[in-house]
Amino acid sequence: xxxxxxxxxxxxxxxxxxxxxxxxxxxxxxxxxxxxxxxxxxxxxxxxxxxxxxxxxxxxxxxxxxxxxxxxxxxxxxxxxxxxxxxxxxxxxxxxxxxxxxxxxxxxxxxxxxxxxxxxxxxxxxxxxxxxxxxxxxxxxxxxxxxxxxxxxxxxxxxxxxxxxxxxxxxxxxxxxxxxxxxxxxxxxxxxxxxxxxxxxxxxxxxxxxxxxxxxxxxxxxxxxxxxxxxxxxxxxxxxxxxxxxxxxxxxxxxxxxxxxxxxxxxxxxxxxxxxxxxxxxxxxxxxxxxxxxxxxxxxxxxxxxxxxxxxxxxxxxxxxxxxxxxxxxxxxxxxxxxxxxxxxxxxxxxxxxxxxxxxxxxxxxxxxxxxxxxxxxxxxxxxxxx
Amino acid sequence: xxxxxxxxxxxxxxxxxxxxxxxxxxxxxxxxxxxxxxxxxxxxxxxxxxxxxxxxxxxxxxxxxxxxxxxxxxxxxxxxxxxxxxxxxxxxxxxxxxxxxxxxxxxxxxxxxxxxxxxxxxxxxxxxxxxxxxxxxxxxxxxxxxxxxxxxxxxxxxxxxxxxxxxxxxxxxxxxxxxxxxxxxxxxxxxxxxxxxxxxxxxxxxxxxxxxxxxxxxxxxxxxxxxxxxxxxxxxxxxxxxxxxxxx
Numbered sequence: 001x002x003x004x005x006x007x008x009x010x011x012x013x014x015x016x017x018x019x020x021x022x023x024x025x026x027x028x029x030x031x032x033x034x035x036x037x038x039x040x041x042x043x044x045x046x047x048x049x050x051x052x053x054x055x056x057x058x059x060x061x062x063x064x065x066x067x068x069x070x071x072x073x074x075x076x077x078x079x080x081x082x083x084x085x086x087x088x089x090x091x092x093x094x095x096x097x098x099x100x101x102x103x104x105x106x107x108x109x110x111x112x113x114x115x116x117x118x119x120x121x122x123x124x125x126x127x128x129x130x131x132x133x134x135x136x137x138x139x140x141x142x143x144x145x146x147x148x149x150x151x152x153x154x155x156x157x158x159x160x161x162x163x164x165x166x167x168x169x170x171x172x173x174x175x176x177x178x179x180x181x182x183x184x185x186x187x188x189x190x191x192x193x194x195x196x197x198x199x200x201x202x203x204x205x206x207x208x209x210x211x212x213x214x215x216x217x218x219x220x221x222x223x224x225x226x227x228x229x230x231x232x233x234x235x236x237x238x239x240x241x242x243x244x245x246x247x248x249x250x251x252x253x254x255x256x257x258x259x260x261x262x263x264x265x266x267x268x269x270x271x272x273x274x275x276x277x278x279x280x281x282x283x284x285x286x287x288x289x290x291x292x293x294x295x296x297x298x299x300x301x302x303x304x305x306x307x308x309x310x311x312x313x314x315x316x317x318x319x320x321x322x323x324x325x326x327x328x329x330x331x332x333x334x335x336x337x338x339x340x341x342x343x344x345x346x347x348x349x350x351x352x353x354x355x356x357x358x359x360x361x362x363x364x365x366x367x368x369x370x371x372x373x374x375x376x377x378x379x380x381x382x383x384x385x386x387x
Numbered sequence: 388x389x390x391x392x393x394x395x396x397x398x399x400x401x402x403x404x405x406x407x408x409x410x411x412x413x414x415x416x417x418x419x420x421x422x423x424x425x426x427x428x429x430x431x432x433x434x435x436x437x438x439x440x441x442x443x444x445x446x447x448x449x450x451x452x453x454x455x456x457x458x459x460x461x462x463x464x465x466x467x468x469x470x471x472x473x474x475x476x477x478x479x480x481x482x483x484x485x486x487x488x489x490x491x492x493x494x495x496x497x498x499x500x501x502x503x504x505x506x507x508x509x510x511x512x513x514x515x516x517x518x519x520x521x522x523x524x525x526x527x528x529x530x531x532x533x534x535x536x537x538x539x540x541x542x543x544x545x546x547x548x549x550x551x552x553x554x555x556x557x558x559x560x561x562x563x564x565x566x567x568x569x570x571x572x573x574x575x576x577x578x579x580x581x582x583x584x585x586x587x588x589x590x591x592x593x594x595x596x597x598x599x600x601x602x603x604x605x606x607x608x609x610x611x612x613x614x615x616x617x618x619x620x621x622x623x624x625x626x627x628x629x630x631x632x633x634x635x
Contacts, residue, residue, distance in 0.1 A: 015456060019463065019577050022421070027571060057574030070574035 016072065017079050024080045027056065028087025036088045039214035040359060043206075045170045046214050050094060054125020058084070058095050063107055067119035074249075074311035078256040082304075085260020086267070089363040090215035092260050093370075096253035097166040097215075098122070102129025104249055105175045106193060109234045109242045118173055118193060130171030130196075132162040132220060133243055140376045142177070142240060143186045147222065149178035154229050156180075156192060158222035161204065166370075168218025169203045172196050176222075177243055180236045191239035193231040200225030211362030248320050250371050251328035255307040258331035258367040262300045265335075265342035265360040269293065272346055272355070283345070292345060296338045303331035322384040329377035332367035339364045388442035390433040391496035392466065393487055393517070395423040396450050396457040397507040411599045412477065413507075422457045425502025427464075429562045431569040433500050434465045436534070443467040445494055449486050451475040455585055462580035463572030469585040470494070479595035480508075484516030486590045491521060498539075499559040503528050514561035525559040526552055530566050 013021070031052055039046045053059060061077045063069025077099065085092030103122045106114055121127040138144040147160025158178055165174070174194045181188035194201060202221040209217060234242060270293060273284035283289045310323040342357040343350035350357045368374045398404060399419040407414045422430070433444040446461040448454045449472040458469040472486050491499055499521075504511040511527075518525025530549065531542035537556050542549045544563050572580070614620045614627065628635045 015459065016577065016581075018456070019460065019572070020574065022460075023571055023574075023577070055573065056571055061574065065575075065578070071578055072574060076574075 013079075014075065017076055020072070020076045021079045021083055023056065024058075024083035025086075027053070028084055028091075032084070032087040032091055036091075036214065037353065037359070040090075041213075043208065043213045045216045046091070047170075049091060050125065050128070053084075053091065053095065059098050059125035059128075060103070060119075060123025061095070061099055063099075063103065063119060063123045067107065067115060068121075068123035069119075070123075074252060074314045075308065078252065078259075078307055078311045081253055081256035082260040082263065085257050086264035088214065089257060089261045089264075089360065089366075090212045092257045093166065093212055093215045093366070094128075096250070096257050097131065098125075098129050100250040100253040101131035101166070101246060102171070102173060102175050105131060105191065105233065105242065105246045108245065109191065109238075110193070113230070114193060114233065122173060127172035128167050128170050130165050130167035130174040130220075131246070132165045132168070132174050132176045134162060134164050136161060136163050136219075140372060142189070142243065145177065145179055145189060147176070147178040148182070149176075149180050149190060149192060151180070151229070152226070155226040156229060156232065158192070158194065158200070158225040158227065161219060161221040163219040164207070164370075165218055165220055167216050168220045169206045170216045174201075174220070175233065177239045178222075180239075184237060186240040187237050189239040189243075190236045191233040191242050192227055193233060194222075194225065194227055198225055198227060210365060211359070212366045213362075247371055248324050249314060251324035251377075252307065252310045252314060252320070254367055254371050255303070255310065255324070255327035255331040258328070258335040258364070259300065259304055259307055261360050261364050261367065262296070262303065262331070262335040262338040265339045265357050265364075266293075266296045266300055268356050268360075269296070269342040269345045272349070276349075289345060292341045296341055299334040300338060303327070303334045306330050322381055325372075325377040325380040325384075328367075328371070329374050329381070332364075333374055335364045335367055388436055388440040388498065389494070389496040390436050390442060390444045390498045390500065391491055391494050392426070392429045392433045392444060392446045392461065393491075393499070393501040393513065394426040394430065394446050394448045394457055394461055395502070395505040395507070396420050396448060396454040397423045397505050400424070400506065406602045406604065410601050413602070420453060420456065422460045423502050423505045423507075425504060425506070425562060425564070427502075427569040428564065428566055429500035429502050429560075430461045430464055430466060431567045432532070432562055433498070434570070435567060436498060437465075440534070442497075445470065445496070447472065447487060447490055447494070449474055449478075449483055449590075458585055459580050460572060462583045462585075463576040464570055465572075465576060466583075468583055471585055471587045472590045473587055474590055474592075476592070477595070477599070478593070479597040479599075480510045480512040481516060481597070482593040482595045484513055484520055485593045487513070488517050488520035489590070490588065491517065495557075497556045498534075499523070499557070501559075501561050503561040503563045511561075514559055518559040521559065523557055523559050524554045525561075526554065527561045528563045529560050530563050532560070532566070 057070040060069035061072050065071045081092045122129050149156040149158050176192045176194045180190040200223045204221045205219040207217045273289050274282050276283045306327040310327040314320050339361045349355050399421050402418045405414040437444050444466040446466045447470045514525050514527045526541045528544045529541045533540045540553050614624045
């Protein structure tokens with residue numbers, strides 16, 4: 001699509017979207033909000049909540065029913081992640097990472113045998129999926145990857161380490177990017193399905209984080225971890241290209257995650273501003289607060305339109321490199337701004353854990369970093385513009 | 388077992404209700420409508436009966452096209468089919484019950500379930516009216532039920548306690564919170580609901596026996612009164628609670 005062409009999705013929610021929105025909203029209110037601070041404090045992974053989300057189909061939103069999925073489109077997917085993120089951004093991230101990265105990689109690039117073997121357990125949440133690209137010395141510069149997968153008879157032997165892996169310690173299946181031919185640089189990277197109970201798969205460290213604390217992030221390592229050759233996804237050397245395509249879709253889910261955080265922080269602020277009295281009236285009657293609310297809601301709406309447009313194009317099967325980067329970049333920066341203003345509106349009460357904005361403020365920073373920083377998004381957007 | 392559940396499409400509990408310019412109806416603009424929460428419990432109970440005894444759950448609603456969304460939710464929860472009695476006009480409880488009774492007669496269910504009240508007009512009349520019009524026994528505000536063969540034992544909520552009653556099927560029951568916890572419609576349920584049938588029926592007009600003359604908003608609550616801030620205020624507070632508020 002050239003950049004002057006305009007594609008406007010419909011602004012009305014479909015009945016499906018309204019139904020999944022109501023479902024995710026009810027679920028967030030009743031099943032997540034009342035218990036989530038406990039998990040945030042202890043940094044435990046809420047297996048119980050994730051099991052319930054699995055039963056509803058949230059771990060297989062965008063995959064066909066023949067593989068155990070719910071068979072919905074990216075529009076419903078974005079709606080679900082936004083609503084769940086309003087209750088807890090970490091749970092939104094669980095859905096995003098599980099669907100968009102691990103499961104989608106196997107669905108998009110796996111062969112029929114791999115899909116039949118792995119997808120039903122992933123889409124129904126029997127197994128939680130992880131996706132391992134980042135390494136201690138290679139983030140956005142994936143070409144400097146060090147983890148290797150050397151062919152040995154009917155196996156590939158994996159050695160190396162990965163870090164900041166979402167579901168690194170709770171996952172049962174991990175898609176791992178590793179070098180099969182050092183001499184070829186990025187074109188020597190391949191993708192593999194690794195079952196986490198394979199000997200030599202080591203969970204080295206669960207990270208202690210600023211926010212998104214009920215989402216699991218861990219460093220993992222491979223010590224002569226032997227996996228069967230049939231677990232290679234696609235062909236050798238295609239891993240890096242596959243990863244970029246997966247991240248194009250993944251960014252839409254992180255944009256939705258950001259959107260939920262922003263909307264949640266905004267709604268809390270709007271409510272608080274009507275309740276909090278100062279100088280004999282609710283603070284919502286002061287222009288300083290009114291302007292903050294207006295700016296917040298306008299930017300959130302703009303972020304939502306970008307996100308839904310990217311989802312709409314993805315549904316049409318179009319390339320979404322630029323659109324998903326724009327959505328992720330803008331929605332995550334908006335979310336940071338909105339949560340900042342949300343605390344400001346709450347004053348001292350925003351700084352304590354009795355109000356939800358305190359957690360939104362900690363959780364939000366991840367969305368300008370994970371799956372590519374805002375700076376990397378701008379790099380991607382400009383490359384698309386200038387190519 | 389054939390189970391029919393009557394469901395109503397009502398404003399969300401969080402909706403800010405405004406009165407229309409006619410002064411007799413509420414302004415539906417911008418209001419989110421939901422499956423009446425008590426009817427949601429009735430749907431769940433219907434599904435549990437089906438799971439235990441087999442059979443089918445048919446949901447019935449009276450209203451306009453927008454009621455399809457509520458019917459679709461019940462189908463997504465697991466109901467088998469839906470009937471929409473198409474009528475956009477204003478009906479009182481009797482006129483609604485008359486239409487429901489006609490449709491239910493045709494369905495001929497073993498158990499008819501409905502919520503103890505709709506959270507819009509709160510008339511709580513449907514269970515009795517439908518029971519009478521169908522000449523069936525009816526039990527209201529049910530919090531527990533057990534069915535064996537043709538016999539049903541219900542516990543219903545009454546002032547200060549529970550009453551246990553026994554009757555025969557077929558029966559009309561209105562359900563209360565606590566009977567069961569409604570399930571969430573899963574994504575698969577929502578997808579499956581799209582291919583389940585919603586039968587639309589044109590229904591005859593029935594004259595309402597009660598006419599709404601006007602609606603008004605409740606008066607806003609008066610501000611609280613602070614009697615004092617130390618122990619000397621206790622005596623005055625007790626006097627006010629006793630003599631003015633008459634609560635002690």
